[in-house]
Amino acid sequence: MVGKGLLGIYLTAxxxxxxxxxxxxxSSGGTSAFWREITSPEALAAIKLTLAASAIVxxxxxxxxTVIAWVLxxxxxxxxxFVNALIDLPFALPTIVAGxxxxxxxxxxxxxxxxxxxTRAAVGLALLFVTLPFVVRSVQPVLLELDVSxxxxxxxxxxxxxxxxxxxxxxxxAPAIISGVALSFARALGEFGSLVLITGNLPFKTEVGSxxxxxxxxxxxxxxxxxxxxxxxxxxxxxLGVLQFASRRQSRHVL
Amino acid sequence: MSIxxxxxxxxxxxxVRGSAEAEARAARARRLxxxxxxxxxxxxxxxxxxAMIFYRTFEHGLGPVWSAVTAPNAQRAFWLSLExxxxxxxxxxxxxxxxxxxxxxxxxxxxxILGVLIDLPFAISPVVVGLALVLVYGKTGWFGDWLAExxxxxxxxxxxxxxxxxxxxxxxxxxxTVPVLHELGTDSEQAAATLxxxxxxxxxxVTLPGIRWGVVYGVVLTTARALGEFGAVSIVSGRIEGQxxxxxLYVQDRFENFDxxxxxxAAVVLALLALATLLAMTLLxxxxxxxxxx
Numbered sequence: 001m002v003g004k005g006l007l008g009i010y011l012t013a014x015x016x017x018x019x020x021x022x023x024x025x026x027s028s029g030g031t032s033a034f035w036r037e038i039t040s041p042e043a044l045a046a047i048k049l050t051l052a053a054s055a056i057v058x059x060x061x062x063x064x065x066t067v068i069a070w071v072l073x074x075x076x077x078x079x080x081x082f083v084n085a086l087i088d089l090p091f092a093l094p095t096i097v098a099g100x101x102x103x104x105x106x107x108x109x110x111x112x113x114x115x116x117x118x119t120r121a122a123v124g125l126a127l128l129f130v131t132l133p134f135v136v137r138s139v140q141p142v143l144l145e146l147d148v149s150x151x152x153x154x155x156x157x158x159x160x161x162x163x164x165x166x167x168x169x170x171x172x173x174a175p176a177i178i179s180g181v182a183l184s185f186a187r188a189l190g191e192f193g194s195l196v197l198i199t200g201n202l203p204f205k206t207e208v209g210s211x212x213x214x215x216x217x218x219x220x221x222x223x224x225x226x227x228x229x230x231x232x233x234x235x236x237x238x239x240l241g242v243l244q245f246a247s248r249r250q251s252r253h254v255l
Numbered sequence: 256m257s258i259x260x261x262x263x264x265x266x267x268x269x270x271v272r273g274s275a276e277a278e279a280r281a282a283r284a285r286r287l288x289x290x291x292x293x294x295x296x297x298x299x300x301x302x303x304x305x306a307m308i309f310y311r312t313f314e315h316g317l318g319p320v321w322s323a324v325t326a327p328n329a330q331r332a333f334w335l336s337l338e339x340x341x342x343x344x345x346x347x348x349x350x351x352x353x354x355x356x357x358x359x360x361x362x363x364x365x366x367x368i369l370g371v372l373i374d375l376p377f378a379i380s381p382v383v384v385g386l387a388l389v390l391v392y393g394k395t396g397w398f399g400d401w402l403a404e405x406x407x408x409x410x411x412x413x414x415x416x417x418x419x420x421x422x423x424x425x426x427x428x429x430x431x432t433v434p435v436l437h438e439l440g441t442d443s444e445q446a447a448a449t450l451x452x453x454x455x456x457x458x459x460x461v462t463l464p465g466i467r468w469g470v471v472y473g474v475v476l477t478t479a480r481a482l483g484e485f486g487a488v489s490i491v492s493g494r495i496e497g498q499x500x501x502x503x504l505y506v507q508d509r510f511e512n513f514d515x516x517x518x519x520x521a522a523v524v525l526a527l528l529a530l531a532t533l534l535a536m537t538l539l540x541x542x543x544x545x546x547x548x549x
Contacts, residue, residue, distance in 0.1 A: 003353055010350050014422045015372050018387030021397055025390050064296050071293040075286055083294065085537045089301055091476075092529040092536070094483025096503045097308075097522045100510065104519070105307040129300055161285060190380025193485035193503070197510055210382045210486065217386055217490055226390070229383040236378045 022233075025226035037227035045204045046212035047231065049123065053208065054188035057127040058181045065135025066177055072136070073143040090132050095193025098129050103198050118200035123208060126194040131187050135180030142176040182243035186236040308526065312519040323520035328497050332505035333524070339413075339488075339501060340481045343420040347477050351428025352470060356462075358429065359436040376425045384422050385490025388415060411493035416501070419487035424480040428473035435469030436462075472539050479532040483525060 026034060037043060072084055090098060102125055107117040116122040146169070154164045192210040199206040201215070209232045216225035312320055323329065354373055358366065376384065391397045392409035402409060409415045439462070447457040463470075485503040492499035500508065502521055509517035 004357070007350060007353050007357065010346075011354075011369075011372050014418065014425060015375055017391050017397070018384070018422070019375070021390035022383070022387040064293070067289055068293040068297065071290050075290050077290060081537075083297065085533055086297065086301060088533055088536060089305070089529065092479045092483075092532040093305075094485060094503045094506075094525045094529065096485045096506050097483070097525045097529070100506065100518060100522045101304045101308045101526070104311050105304040111307070125300075129304075132300065161281070186378050190378075190383065192380060192382045193483075196485075196507060210380045213380070213382050213386065214486070214490070217382075217389070222386070222390065222395075225386050229380070229386055233379060233383060240378055 022226055022229060025223055026230040028223060033223070034227050034230075037224045038231045040224075042203050042207070043212060043224070043228050046207045046209050047228065049120070049207070050189055050209040050232065051235070053120070053123045053127055054185050057124055057131060057188050058184045060128060061131055061135045061184050062177055062181050065132070065180060066139055066173065069136045069139035069143055073140060087133050087136050090130050095130060095191070096196065098194040099126055099197040102126060102129060102194070107198065117198055118202060118206060120206055122198045122200075123195060123206055126198055127188045127191055130191055130194050131184040134184040134187065135177060138176045138180035138183070139173055142173055146172055178243055178246060182240055185239050189232055189236045189239075305526065308519060308522060311515075312523045315516075319516050320520045320523070323514075323517045324524060326517065328500070329502075329505060329517065329521055331497050332500050332502045332521070335500065336482060336502040339416050339420050340478060342417045343424065343481050344474065344477050346417075346421055347424055347481075348428050348470065348474055351425075351473060351477070352432055352463075352466075354429040355432035355436055355466075359433050360441070373426050373429050376422050381419075381423055381484065381486030382490060385419055385487040388418055388422070388487070388491055392418070410491050411495070411499060413499075415491035416488050416499060419491045420481045420484050423484050423487050424477045427476040427480065428470060431473030431476065432466055432469045435466045439465040468539060468543055472536070472543075475532055475535045475539065479529060482528060 029037075038047065068087070072080065072087075093101070102122075103117060105112065106114050106122075106125060108115055116125055151164050151168050154168050155161070159167070190210055191208070192214065195201075195206075195208060195211060199208070199211070201207050201211045203212075207215075209228060213225045213228050213232075216222075216228070324333075354369070358370060358373070379387075389396060389410055392402065392415060393399055394403070394410070396410075407414070409418065443461050443465070444457050447461045448454070452460065483503055484501075485507075488501055489504055489507075492501070492504065494500055494504050494508070496508065502525055506518050506521045506525070509515075509521060
């Protein structure tokens with residue numbers, strides 16, 4: 001009983017109260033004030049960039065993440081265990097270091113002659129880096145469990161490789177890809193640390209939602225910061241909720 | 256009459272005998288193609304940049320790196336980071352195991368709310384976590400006056416940094432422990448209880464040994480996240496040099512003050528800790544697989 005009480009206090013102090021305070025601050029001026037805050041030109045530009053960059057990044061993740069997972073499960077090559085361990089690096093690496101790492105190769109004075117610093121490409125690059133593991137790690141176990149005999153049967157009945165992929169493999173992987181994509185998207189919406197150094201945080205150009213919120217906090221415009229926070233949080237929860245619902249329906253459909 | 260998809264495909268392209276060798280060659284080519292794409296992508300996005308930062312750091316030899324990591328402010332940032340981790344991680348470990356037990360074994364209404372609350376920090380931007388904490392514990396926050404009257408400073412000092420770190424790394428232990436608890440089942444716990452063990456004894460002698468690898472895995476993830484936290488700590492710490500500056504904040508500070516040696520050196524220290532985490536994760540999963548295999 002004591003344990004449950006302490007646990008309740010811990011969760012309340014760490015999560016419940018802060019979220020309540022955030023919602024209360026965001027709604028303190030009423031609906032019209034909230035709307036005004038999130039549709040101010042700079043806020044709107046930041047939110048739009050965040051949504052667009054996250055959307056593009058998750059599409060790339062879905063494709064490359066699935067290919068990487070396929071290679072890690074179905075292919076054999078020397079150093080595979082090393083590559084497999086490497087996938088988790090973006091989760092283990094502090095985000096500020098991730099930004100610096102990308103900057104050291106793709107920033108000013110790049111040895112390969114590519115300089116994306118302070119451009120929108122940098123936003124995409126940093127988001128791709130930090131969200132890499134999600135799709136790979138959600139597709140990998142499903143692919144491992146997938147029965148190869150289904151594919152062999154399709155092939156022996158004359159299905160071309162592309163047909164096997166489209167009609168046998170991908171439908172089984174779809175829920176896993178979707179859940180990886182949802183997690184990537186939610187992470188990309190809120191990403192901050194890896195973007196700070198490499199994007200230059202230029203308003204209307206490379207400033208994403210979280211960076212805008214950070215700036216507003218520094219300016220002590222807490223209601224503005226809270227309003228944009230709630231808007232982004234709402235989108236993240238919506239995406240996670242909808243995709244969880246969709247994947248549950250999908251798996252019921254398969255069964 | 257409807258034609259089954261398989262028959263449709265077969266009608267379009269009947270299997271040709273004798274082309275087995277050609278097909279095997281095509282399959283090999285596809286596999287090589289996929290491998291090239293996957294490894295090329297990983298090399299460009301992960302391996303090359305990480306290798307580059309090590310190269311840039313040690314470009315001018317070990318001397319400058321050594322003096323950069325032993326600079327007083329770097330040392331202070333390093334120890335402060337460890338201090339924050341040393342408080343936040345044990346808290347999240349104890350409460351994480353508790354939350355996992357409640358999620359897996361508890362029977363009460365509204366359990367799903369507990370699950371949502373535990374997972375919420377993963378859906379929230381670290382910046383928003385920082386802001387939300389300021390709104391509760393800051394000078395103008397809900398508890399601001401009360402805290403000031405009692406002489407407690409949370410924001411811009413150690414308690415706030417620990418809070419922020421604990422929030423962002425909250426879900427890991429619970430999330431890693433729930434599945435192992437589920438796998439463990441309640442049979443041996445019930446047996447222990449029948450034989451007269453108190454619930455406390457059952458937890459220490461039966462449950463905890465059964466779930467320890469899940470907990471350890473969660474602790475590794477929590478530590479990595481806590482050590483590298485940037486956004487939330489950046490807001491609640493006020494980034495006072497030498498006082499509330501953790502190692503990730505120090506990296507940013509050095510970089511923005513054009514001290515790239517200092518930034519790279521501190522980043523490499525953090526990267527090495529991340530690689531150690533990765534190694535621990537790999538060894539732990541291998542151990543778990545071995546256990547599952549036998």
